[in-house]
Amino acid sequence: MNTTPDTLAPQKRLTSDAMSASLAREGQRVTAAPLGHALVELARRDERVVGLSADLAKYTDLHILRDAMPDRFYQVGMAEQALLGMAAGLAMEGFVPFASTYSVFATRRAYDFLCLDIAEADLNVNMVCALPGLTTGYGPSHQATEDVAILRGMPNLTIVDPCDAVDIEQAVPQLAAHDGPTYTRILRGKVPRVLDEYDYTFELGKAKMIRDGAEVLLISTGLMTERALEAARELEADKVDVAVLHVPTLKPLDEDTILRELARDRLVLTCENHTIIGGLFDAVAHAAIRDGIFRQITPIGLPDEFLDAGALPTLNDRYGVSTAKIVEKIKDLLHPRRTERVD
Amino acid sequence: MPETTEPDPVETERLQRLKEAAFRIRTNALVQAEVQGQGYIGQALDIADVLAVLYADQLNLRPEDPEWEGRDRCLLSIGHYAIALYAALAEARFFPLEELQTYATDDSRLPMSAMASYTPGVEISGGSLGHGLTIANGVALGLKRKSNPAFVYNILSDGELNEGSTWEAAAVAAHHRLDNLIAIVDFNDQQADGKSSQMLGMDPVEAKFESFGWIARRVDGNDITAVLTALEELRSLEAGRPRCLIADTKLGKGVDFLEDREKLHFMSVAPEEWTMAHDRLKETSQS
Ligand SMILES: Cc1ncc(C[n+]2csc(CCOP(=O)(O)OP(=O)(O)O)c2C)c(N)n1
Ligand SMILES: [Mg+2]
Numbered sequence A: 001m002n003t004t005p006d007t008l009a010p011q012k013r014l015t016s017d018a019m020s021a022s023l024a025r026e027g028q029r030v031t032a033a034p035l036g037h038a039l040v041e042l043a044r045r046d047e048r049v050v051g052l053s054a055d056l057a058k059y060t061d062l063h064i065l066r067d068a069m070p071d072r073f074y075q076v077g078m079a080e081q082a083l084l085g086m087a088a089g090l091a092m093e094g095f096v097p098f099a100s101t102y103s104v105f106a107t108r109r110a111y112d113f114l115c116l117d118i119a120e121a122d123l124n125v126n127m128v129c130a131l132p133g134l135t136t137g138y139g140p141s142h143q144a145t146e147d148v149a150i151l152r153g154m155p156n157l158t159i160v161d162p163c164d165a166v167d168i169e170q171a172v173p174q175l176a177a178h179d180g181p182t183y184t185r186i187l188r189g190k191v192p193r194v195l196d197e198y199d200y201t202f203e204l205g206k207a208k209m210i211r212d213g214a215e216v217l218l219i220s221t222g223l224m225t226e227r228a229l230e231a232a233r234e235l236e237a238d239k240v241d242v243a244v245l246h247v248p249t250l251k252p253l254d255e256d257t258i259l260r261e262l263a264r265d266r267l268v269l270t271c272e273n274h275t276i277i278g279g280l281f282d283a284v285a286h287a288a289i290r291d292g293i294f295r296q297i298t299p300i301g302l303p304d305e306f307l308d309a310g311a312l313p314t315l316n317d318r319y320g321v322s323t324a325k326i327v328e329k330i331k332d333l334l335h336p337r338r339t340e341r342v343d
Numbered sequence B: 001m002p003e004t005t006e007p008d009p010v011e012t013e014r015l016q017r018l019k020e021a022a023f024r025i026r027t028n029a030l031v032q033a034e035v036q037g038q039g040y041i042g043q044a045l046d047i048a049d050v051l052a053v054l055y056a057d058q059l060n061l062r063p064e065d066p067e068w069e070g071r072d073r074c075l076l077s078i079g080h081y082a083i084a085l086y087a088a089l090a091e092a093r094f095f096p097l098e099e100l101q102t103y104a105t106d107d108s109r110l111p112m113s114a115m116a117s118y119t120p121g122v123e124i125s126g127g128s129l130g131h132g133l134t135i136a137n138g139v140a141l142g143l144k145r146k147s148n149p150a151f152v153y154n155i156l157s158d159g160e161l162n163e164g165s166t167w168e169a170a171a172v173a174a175h176h177r178l179d180n181l182i183a184i185v186d187f188n189d190q191q192a193d194g195k196s197s198q199m200l201g202m203d204p205v206e207a208k209f210e211s212f213g214w215i216a217r218r219v220d221g222n223d224i225t226a227v228l229t230a231l232e233e234l235r236s237l238e239a240g241r242p243r244c245l246i247a248d249t250k251l252g253k254g255v256d257f258l259e260d261r262e263k264l265h266f267m268s269v270a271p272e273e274w275t276m277a278h279d280r281l282k283e284t285s286q287s
Helices: A034-045 A063-068 A080-092 A103-109 A111-120 A147-152 A165-177 A224-237 A255-262 A280-290 A312-318 A323-342 B009-036 B041-058 B079-091 B097-102 B132-145 B164-175 B205-211 B224-236 B273-286
Strands: A030-032 A049-053 A073-075 A096-102 A126-130 A158-160 A182-186 A190-192 A208-211 A216-220 A242-246 A249-251 A267-275 A297-302 B073-076 B152-157 B181-187 B215-220 B243-248
Touching: A030 A034, A030 A165, A034 A049, A034 A063, A034 A165, A049 A063, A049 A080, A063 A073, A080 A096, A080 A103, A080 A111, A096 A103, A096 A165, A103 A111, A103 A126, A103 A147, A103 A182, A147 A158, A147 A182, A147 A249, A147 A267, A147 A280, A158 A165, A165 A182, A165 A190, A208 A224, A208 A255, A216 A224, A216 A255, A216 A280, A216 A323, A224 A242, A224 A267, A224 A323, A242 A255, A249 A280, A255 A280, A267 A280, A267 A323, A280 A297, A297 A323, A312 A323, B009 B041, B009 B079, B009 B097, B009 B224, B009 B273, B041 B079, B041 B152, B041 B181, B041 B224, B073 B079, B073 B132, B079 B097, B132 B152, B132 B164, B132 B181, B181 B205, B181 B224, B205 B215, B205 B243, B215 B224, B224 B243
Parallel strands: A049 A073, A049 A096, A096 A126, A126 A182, A158 A182, A216 A242, A216 A267, A267 A297, B073 B152, B152 B181, B181 B243, B215 B243
Antiparallel strands: A030 A190, A158 A249, A208 A242
16 A cells, blocks of 8 residues: 555545455455355256345355356345245245345344244255455444344254355355255355365364364354464464364354363364354353353454444454454463463 | 516526535545545435535535434435435535545544444434335424424435335335425436346336325436425425435436446446546536
8 A cells, every 4th residue: 555645645545345345365365256156056057056136146246146047046136035035935946045145134134034934944045145244344234243143043044154265165065955044154256265275174064173283272163264273373383282173054063073172171262253142152152061061261253342334454453353363362361371381 | 478487596596506516515425435446436426416405405404513403304324325425414514524535444434334323414324225214204203293393304225115114114104194204216227236127127116106105206316406396396295295206317427437437336436537537527517
């Protein structure tokens, strides 16, 4: 960015835009529109698959399907209730709809349709929703900070929070194959590729250890897994050994894997792109307590607040979900432990 | 009767004043978009004439006291049109012109999506579309209960006509005879995924509103005289019915090369084009 002061031309500043923001950093390995391309591939193999959007095809990557296979795509207009009702009807007739809008609108505006027409009827409708958690600086209207909290109480619904393009590509056919409703927190546009550096495959319903570590356990979901891995690498330089357990399926939760990892004596944190109420932290704590594991678990996530509008890097730091803030938090927590041990 | 064909000098002066206000609102919008290098500039340019008629003529406001009880309430349900509303509020001196430079930057009072808690003169928080008319009903009813003669205006988009909530609100307004309510639809034939008519055809919109019990008018929303005449008429009717103005507008209006550009919800403008945009706007406004 040009920082020379110029009194005539206004300085371009960081933007809080909702419609075009991309999450990828410059120079990062990315895949464009992984959801859209995975859907085209799936639709070519499975003629039951159709795409629907409520005036947000272009902003949820469904435009890739729309343009490649126009007869497999339906534009509903900006009418989210009609979108989910129609998806239910299509599923009743044996089709496998992928319906897209932003997370906030699927969960807040169309909740009743999702709950009764789709989840109660246990239909194979797949909601693929963009802008989960804090992925736009546009303000509370677009920041789906509580979508998982809203949805976790809904019976029958599978909830997926992918980390990257690898997760999204591998999840799409599994969502269609799963005979029941799913809700996926989609990352759109240029989406980072992170998990192919590890020995990893996405399996619906499974948590996976991405890297093991003896001292700290980060139980992480969604895009926070990328930051958790970055934090782990940074801490490695300080000789802190950090494990990262990726939990892309939030419901049903892979309690077996999580409880097994919790049993080892490590500092434990959860990382989620969501309010710390009603998301991964609650789900993990719930499983631990029920199993009789009484261990301190520290949540990293968004505060119980309506977030500010602003540029994402500013907001990620402000709310403690940037890589730097994760590292800082872990160091703070470790410090007393290490002094104890050294003494 | 030769005098009646002579233009009324008072009216001529009033229209001239509104044209100048519209020009400054467009300029204010360009200034904000330039700061960001982007923004909903196409929409700001299309709605500027309507906003000029409202903020420089029709609305009864006290900019120094944004919450004055006697004010007309103007509710913008289209949050992303914030850039246009800020341009009009700055023109009406709700805040200093220089503040426009902070549009959509961190800790600014002018976020990219309009929110009531951030900005003086902004009545409701937008962003999630299809809320405005439902809130306007409550405000209109509340004013009636208080015997407050102020009017409620709701500016909504053609996209918002897709939402069921808008039509629920339309039925409620007519049922409760909310004749202190004027809805203005910015019909720019644009939505996020393409032309409104191709997303979800809503025409004939006037007939829809009328069948819901409203009085509806449809005008060229970039013709200041037509907008002024229609809004004045709608406010003066005593019919016990809510009123609606459908304003057909042109995305990018006033900057010819933007008017001709491919129509997009989020129009991109190259860095070197901003100066040109200011120049073209000046030239068009003088002709
Ligand atoms: C309830 C809701 N659904 C979807 C969106 C995402 N969205 C933002 S603007 C937009 C287009 C709506 O049409 P309109 O306001 O006419 O768009 P414009 O004329 O500005 O292009 C959409 C779908 C939203 N903000 N709110
Ligand atoms: Mg429009």
